[in-house]
Amino acid sequence: MSQPHHRGLTVLAGPTAVGKGTVSTFIRDHHPEVWLSVSATTRPPRPGEVEGVHYFFKSAEEFDRLVAEGAFLEWAVVHGQNRYGTLRSTVDAAVEEGKAVLLEIDLQGARQVKAALPDARFVFLAPPSWEELVRRLIGRGTESVEEQQRRLETAKMELAAEPEFDFTIVNDSVQRAADELVSLMGLSATPR
Ligand code: 5GP
Numbered sequence: 349m350s351q352p353h354h355r356g357l358t359v360l361a362g363p364t365a366v367g368k369g370t371v372s373t374f375i376r377d378h379h380p381e382v383w384l385s386v387s388a389t390t391r392p393p394r395p396g397e398v399e400g401v402h403y404f405f406k407s408a409e410e411f412d413r414l415v416a417e418g419a420f421l422e423w424a425v426v427h428g429q430n431r432y433g434t435l436r437s438t439v440d441a442a443v444e445e446g447k448a449v450l451l452e453i454d455l456q457g458a459r460q461v462k463a464a465l466p467d468a469r470f471v472f473l474a475p476p477s478w479e480e481l482v483r484r485l486i487g488r489g490t491e492s493v494e495e496q497q498r499r500l501e502t503a504k505m506e507l508a509a510e511p512e513f514d515f516t517i518v519n520d521s522v523q524r525a526a527d528e529l530v531s532l533m534g535l536s537a538t539p540r
Contacts, residue, residue, distance in 0.1 A: 355467060355468070356449055357451070358468065358470075358529075358533050359457075359461050359468055359469070359470050360372065360451065360452045361506075362472050362474060364427070364499040364500075364503045365481060365485035366474065366475050367473065370522050371473060371529065374522050375530065378526070379526075379530055379535065382533065383447040385434055385435075385442075387403055387435075389404070389406065389430055389432045390405075391403070391430035391432070392405070393405055419433075419436060419437065420435065421436040421464065421465075422434050422456075424460070426454045427498050432457070450529075455505075459512070462512070469532065469533070470512070471513060471515045471516075471517060472513035472515065473517055473519050473525065474510060475518075476520050481503060482500065485499060485503070515532055
């Protein structure tokens with residue numbers, strides 16, 4: 349095909365605490381054929397997070413420099429706090445090589461990618477219910493009460509964005525949701 353295309357690029361977004369990270373971790377562990385983009389962030393690493401595997405951890409100054417250089421396909425301030433962004437060069441190279449590329453990003457980022465690359469595939473990960481989403485958010489227990497409240501407010505707005513997406517996957521079980529995602533990407537599901 350001579351036209352540049354981004355059908356090999358899939359964007360997974362959805363409300364906070366819906367389990368995007370868990371689904372993408374499952375895919376990282378079980379689907380080496382999926383090229384999972386590693387984002388840059390100004391958030392400090394959590395225990396167990398590894399530079400270059402979970403994120404590229406950047407200082408505010410380094411992130412500013414990357415923004416000024418136009419290095420990001422998209423970037424956003426998430427939960428009113430830290431900045432997260434997808435590095436254009438690595439994603440372009442992987443798409444060019446024909447890899448099945450997956451970006452797990454927030455809604456603001458998904459909208460930026462849609463504006464830049466409208467023929468990418470946009471997948472919304474939805475919770476089984478609002479009550480379940482709240483339970484998952486509180487249950488995670490890694491954030492302060494203020495942070496949980498802030499994330500719930502963000503989640504309400506994010507849920508309303510579902511119709512902007514090409515597909516919805518309900519995260520009722522991590523493996524089932526991951527299987528549905530990889531089959532949407534044109535790859536086969538996890539062998540059982
Ligand atoms: P966490 O701090 O829990 O790892 O991630 C917080 C949020 O940042 C999640 O909703 C995740 O989808 C989002 N996120 C991670 N990487 C990116 C990115 O490169 N761009 C955007 N826009 N959001 C991201």
